[in-house]
Amino acid sequence: MPSTPLTWLYVPGDRPDRVTKALASGADVVIVDLEDSVAPDRKDYARAATADLLADTHPTPVHVRLNALDSPHAQADLHALAPCPGLTGLRLPKITDSAEIRRIANHTPETPLYALLESALGIEHAHHIATAHPCLAGIALGEVDLRADLGVRDEEGLTWARSRIVVAARAAGLPAPAQSVHPDITDLEGLAASCARGRALGFFGRAALHPRQLPVIERMYLPTPAEIEDAEQILKAAATAEGALMLPDGRFVDAAVVAGARRTLEVANRNR
Numbered sequence: 001m002p003s004t005p006l007t008w009l010y011v012p013g014d015r016p017d018r019v020t021k022a023l024a025s026g027a028d029v030v031i032v033d034l035e036d037s038v039a040p041d042r043k044d045y046a047r048a049a050t051a052d053l054l055a056d057t058h059p060t061p062v063h064v065r066l067n068a069l070d071s072p073h074a075q076a077d078l079h080a081l082a083p084c085p086g087l088t089g090l091r092l093p094k095i096t097d098s099a100e101i102r103r104i105a106n107h108t109p110e111t112p113l114y115a116l117l118e119s120a121l122g123i124e125h126a127h128h129i130a131t132a133h134p135c136l137a138g139i140a141l142g143e144v145d146l147r148a149d150l151g152v153r154d155e156e157g158l159t160w161a162r163s164r165i166v167v168a169a170r171a172a173g174l175p176a177p178a179q180s181v182h183p184d185i186t187d188l189e190g191l192a193a194s195c196a197r198g199r200a201l202g203f204f205g206r207a208a209l210h211p212r213q214l215p216v217i218e219r220m221y222l223p224t225p226a227e228i229e230d231a232e233q234i235l236k237a238a239a240t241a242e243g244a245l246m247l248p249d250g251r252f253v254d255a256a257v258v259a260g261a262r263r264t265l266e267v268a269n270r271n272r
């Protein structure tokens with residue numbers, strides 16, 4: 001897996017056939033979903049099938065989205081899956097409070113945790129959640145539920161919440177969050193436009209619902225040739241000067257700009 005995941009592919013936990021396909025899709029991380037995509041009468045089967053899958057390790061990291069932590073299924077999920085050697089991360093839905101993170105971290109101290117903020121209360125507590133525990137490896141939005149909670153229908157209604165999650169993650173020293181899913185798997189043009197807006201806000205990468213979305217996400221989030229050339233120019237200039245400097249085109253460059261250029265090249269070389 002690349003050092004910085006770019007694509008995160010959700011797949012229903014009660015469809016082992018789709019999980020097998022997802023693992024071969026080229027996604028950086030596969031997320032087996034035990035929550036929204038599994039009907040109530042299929043929860044036990046999905047849990048057992050996922051435990052069977054995670055009895056072995058896989059070249060592609062496998063995360064599991066648990067059922068809501070206040071549901072009767074969540075504890076059974078943890079009991080069945082926490083010991084599995086193939087589990088590389090747990091995604092915790094509908095997080096509203098840092099205490100929820102600490103409770104799960106105490107149960108699975110060796111497993112990276114990812115908090116999904118899906119309500120107004122979760123957004124308000126974003127920084128407290130992001131700093132809840134060393135096991136927390138990232139935060140992200142759950143935009144379908146958040147739209148319903150806020151009563152918004154268009155993109156503009158989520159702009160502040162999206163910016164808030166990016167700032168909270170970076171302030172906590174966490175990686176830039178991945179965007180939430182684009183729910184229309186046939187709308188690749190809309191996906192590309194949405195990725196462009198997300199990248200402009202500071203997101204990095206995106207969760208997907210179908211393998212056909214993965215190439216679009218990669219194309220929109222990987223640096224362009226012009227961005228790579230610019231980053232190389234910045235680093236070349238920085239190597240020959242100390243402190244702040246001015247590029248030939250008049251741009252001012254300091255340590256933060258140099259660090260950004262290094263990140264650009266790291267992303268560009270992520271598969272090497």
